[in-house]
Amino acid sequence: MIGGLAVGDRVEVEVGPVAHGGHCVARYEGQVLFVRHTLPGERVVAEVTGIGSGNRFVYADARAVLTASPDRVVPPCPYAGRCGGCDFQHVALPAQRELKAAVVREQLQRLARLDLPVEVEPVPGDRDGLRWRTRAEFAVSDDRRVGMRPHRSHEVLSIDDCLIATDAVVGTGVLHRDPSTIAEDVGAFDVVAPSVGEPVVVPVPQDEAPDPVPDVAEHVAARMLHRQFAVSARGFWQVHPGAPATFVDAVLEMLAPRPGERALDLYSGVGVFAAALAEAVGPVGQVIAIESDATATRHAEANLAAYR
Numbered sequence: 001m002i003g004g005l006a007v008g009d010r011v012e013v014e015v016g017p018v019a020h021g022g023h024c025v026a027r028y029e030g031q032v033l034f035v036r037h038t039l040p041g042e043r044v045v046a047e048v049t050g051i052g053s054g055n056r057f058v059y060a061d062a063r064a065v066l067t068a069s070p071d072r073v074v075p076p077c078p079y080a081g082r083c084g085g086c087d088f089q090h091v092a093l094p095a096q097r098e099l100k101a102a103v104v105r106e107q108l109q110r111l112a113r114l115d116l117p118v119e120v121e122p123v124p125g126d127r128d129g130l131r132w133r134t135r136a137e138f139a140v141s142d143d144r145r146v147g148m149r150p151h152r153s154h155e156v157l158s159i160d161d162c163l164i165a166t167d168a169v170v171g172t173g174v175l176h177r178d179p180s181t182i183a184e185d186v187g188a189f190d191v192v193a194p195s196v197g198e199p200v201v202v203p204v205p206q207d208e209a210p211d212p213v214p215d216v217a218e219h220v221a222a223r224m225l226h227r228q229f230a231v232s233a234r235g236f237w238q239v240h241p242g243a244p245a246t247f248v249d250a251v252l253e254m255l256a257p258r259p260g261e262r263a264l265d266l267y268s269g270v271g272v273f274a275a276a277l278a279e280a281v282g283p284v285g286q287v288i289a290i291e292s293d294a295t296a297t298r299h300a301e302a303n304l305a306a307y308r
Contacts, residue, residue, distance in 0.1 A: 005031055005048050005058050012066065015042045017106070018099045022087025022151075023059075032057040036151065037081055037090055039069035039099075050152060059152070071095035076130065077163045084151035086164060093129045097121070125242035129164075134193045135239045136165045137204070140186050144179030166241075168193035172201050192233050195241060200233045227306075230299045231270045248276045262286045269293075271300035278307035 005011070005028065013026035015038045023034035026046065034057060035046045043066040050059035065072070075081065075089035088096045097120035108114045126132060139149050141156035148157050161170055169191045187206030193199040231237045238244045251273060257263060257280040265274045268289035277287045289304070291297045 004029070005033075007048050007050060009048045010045055010063060011048075011060075013044060013046050015040055015044060018102050020103055020107075026060075033060045034058070035060045035062055036087070038062040038065070039071055039091060039095070041067075042069050042072070043067035061151075069095075079148070079157060079159050082150055083148045083157055083159065084153065085148050085162070096129065123240050123242040123246050125240075131163065131166055132241070133162075133164045133239050134166050134169065134195075134241055135191065135237070136162060136169050137188050137190045138162075138174055139188050140182060144182045146175050146177055146182070146189065165191075166193050168199050172199050174201055190234060196228055202233050204234075227275075229270055229272060229275075229303045232295045232299065235293070235296055235299070236269055244272055248273060252276060252280060257281050257285075260284045263288070265289045267291060268300060269296050271303040274300070274304055275307065278304065 011028045011033075013028050013033060013035070015035060016025045016027070017040055019025050019034055021034075022036055024036075024038050024040055026033045026035050026038075026044075028046075033046055033048070034052070035044065036059075038044050038046075042062075044062040045064040045066065046060040047063045048058045048060050052058060071092045071094075072090055073092050077083070077086065077089050080086060080089040088099065091099065101118040101120045104120075105116070105118045108116055108118070123132075138146050139156045140146055141158075145156060145158050147159045148162070149155065150157055159175060161175070172191055172193075174189050174191055183203070185205050185207075186203045188204040190202040190204055191199060192202070238247070255263070255277075257277055259280075259282040261281045262285060263274075263277040263281060265271075265277060265287060268274050268291045271289060274287050274289040278285075281287060287307070289300060291300060
């Protein structure tokens with residue numbers, strides 16, 4: 001309990017600015033609430049779902065919307081509000097981008113003391129905010145059903161589809177697996193739909209590090225380097241198919257590297273930025289890539305071999 005509020009309590013609040021993690025900030029009798037599934041300016045009935053660190057605030061969820069924002073829409077996903085995978089499906093897409101920009105602006109102001117304009121733009125290839133995620137991890141329940149976890153929960157919600165996952169991810173049939181075929185030690189399935197090759201479904205053990213898994217070939221947009229990159233199926237890769245090329249283009253535009261220069265690529269992963277920088281600085285330049293993950297480093301050595 002904090003300031004008289006306990007888990008399960010319902011209070012009527014005016015919703016304030018957006019915060020990190022899909023929450024908006026509200027106050028009740030001086031207490032701070034981080035409320036999910038609402039929008040700035042709305043008036044809602046919020047139910048307390050958890051107590052924050054040091055009893056300084058509470059988590060809550062909107063159970064009834066008394067005054068709706070003009071940016072509120074009917075979520076396209078029937079599991080929105082129950083599944084913990086999406087924060088803003090109740091928000092019109094342009095307003096979603098503005099909310100994300102507001103979070104970044106606030107972080108720059110609070111942490112860096114910088115007051116900068118921030119605009120969130122759609123990534124090339126975006127399909128109305130849906131069917132973009134090329135990698136998803138689906139949880140397995142104790143009775144061997146496959147689904148997603150609700151927000152801040154260890155339960156598993158059975159689902160028939162995930163609207164932000166690509167057709168290739170959902171098309172693996174992982175969400176409709178026969179429970180009798182799922183081993184007892186499997187806690188999740190990591191599904192990857194690379195731009196080169198067939199989708200890969202990787203069983204993830206419940207209580208131990210995953211066994212060695214297959215590598216997945218990823219192809220970055222042809223206008224960038226005209227080549228493929230290998231990455232572990234459990235390794236890091238941008239999950240939006242348009243993101244790698246977009247980020248590389250932005251980095252090259254801001255850095256404007258020239259032939260003969262030296263670049264340092266920290267947290268270099270499998271070498272995407274290092275490869276682009278190597279192209280720019282040329283054979284008389286130098287790029288030093290630094291990465292602590294052994295598997296990513298091994299792939300980077302192969303991906304960057306042509307630039308040595």
